[in-house]
Amino acid sequence: MPGPLLPVLPPGTSPVPLPGAPPGAPPGAPSGLSAGPPSSAPSGVPPGLPAGLSSGWGAGGLSGLSPGPLLHVAGPDGPWEQVHDQLAGQGHALVHTTWGQWLTAALLDPGLRSLLGRDWPRYRQTAAPAGRLRFAVSRMVLKHTAAAALQVPADALDLAYRPGGRPHLRGLAEAEVSLAHTDELIVVGISRSGPIGVDAEPVTRRPSFELLHPYVCTPDEAAELAALGEDERALRLLHLWTLKEAYTKALGHGMRRRFSAVGFRRDEQGRTVLAGEPDGTARWILATHLVHGRYLVSSARRPPREIETASRPAPYPLEETGLPPAATLGWQLPGSSGAQPT
Template sequence: MPDLPGLPDLPGLPGLPRGAGLRGGGAPDLPGAAGPAGAVGAVADGAGSGVPLGPPLHVAGPEGPWEEVHDQLADRGHVLVHTTWGQWLAAALLDPGLRDLLGRDWPRYRQTAAPAGRLRFAASRMVLKHTAAAALHLPADALDLAYRPGGRPQLRGLAGVEVSLAHTDELIVVAVSRTGPIGVDAEPVTRRPSFDLLHPYVCTPAEAAGLAALPEDDRTARLLHLWTLKEAYTKALGHGMRRRFAAFGFSRDEQGRTVLLDEPAGAPRWILATHLVHDRYLVSVAHRPLRPVETASRPAAHPLEETRLPPAATLGWPLPGSSGAQPT
């Protein structure tokens, strides 16, 4: 199988591995990763400097468990969480404090006409706020979610904390970082993007040539993987779909890991990884560690903590609390 720059040959998907086909229904044959709903397996892991990106943690609802989310942020400087909007549906429907929790997102929630879309929107914001709150030991309803130009979410008043959100079908994925920019993207493994239509916009010439030489199924799976990595990277930059994916590419370092092509010498390098979630979704994440990980048991104090609000661990979590010009 021809080599495709930037995408390592790893067990998991056609194009990510060698010789692995797609099982019935399109789920990739990923040794060691198949399992019950919620199982996660890494299908790609590239690293520059900094702490490697671990697989997303599964949180089934507002009640948690959240301990590992906080611990991972403290230990690694970043954390990924995945869930499904259906697991948060009851909370979105029943929480009497939903308006306060959604804050400035409340008008958009009310203006979403389709009931299913409205509930998905509420659930995704609830997951983001609860994840950030648990990671930072803050109350979820004390967090103020806003959006930068281009739709990138941010937590107002928490300098140095970065968040990213992706959702597709049932899946919701949230990333939180206090060591530098982070972006996450997710797609169903059954999605079949058209190489002929998309490669001028998604691929560099080298990437397009590598993909063109592959069998059709391998080409489609590998294009999907490349798409999620590029979208995660541009979301971390805050560009989203406004930046043409063909304008940048990936290569391999001396260890065979996926890295951003033509990174300036001596600059902090991007860490890239892709995981298989629920045996059905590709989840890619891009992180650029600009600050060292604080190894204390919790992050340094943030402005909101000066209000003497109780830490999230004392709240009991009773009920809850992709890109482009509009927030996802």
């Protein structure tokens, strides 16, 4: 049975309401969108976090959540250096921002049509002004993130969609991307080690266990959640939802795949892994972060590919073999037999 994913909520606790979005939308912004980042989280328990989770909050974060923040980028001007460095050094990067921080750029950018590319007709056909601008901002963030990571101009990237809606960069098979947004938050994942999926939900969202558990939970997960109090059950169900949506988005299935067909557990190191996978053989890296103290952000990605190389020593020094260097290293030459380079 999967181990706990989040700390226990004491009986009788209830979520704290989300703080209001900061005022001050830029001129021309439609109603429903605001400018500026969410209110910053003070030291101690973050605002918006259910009160019962305060006992698990500390320097290491919440039990069951991944350490280290996602990279925050406040607008098209960056800073972007960390995004490129993280992709180069770790094979992936996760970026978060808010609608409000990019609104002015979306409203005033004379090159928006070129930047959106094949998404321009969809942008123009979106009837509601707020929805149209949200669509534009999310694609701007995705393209600028990919451009910074790959060191190419943002408007040179061709964003397309596979069956099921999974975004991908045409002509750049070595880079995979994923996009999630909820309330004010936008999250982009980019990976060079294979598929990646991201999902985000407010910590105060209250999914109905009774309605959703047949769709979301495996029998073991449903049994574990059914034994919990209402508040902790709702929070753990939300956590499972974000993990499973991130995973199925990485697979390219999204909401078309029944979440109850996928189970998770905690391994010996406390990491979340797919149920049924032996310890130490994880084919996916699963992580959940708490962002702004208000959102659960989960990601699923392939681990970095290891490059195997031939390690056999040459039988003699190169100058004494009379063979080309490639043959001395054990690599196959045209018309010969031997090991292929890997």
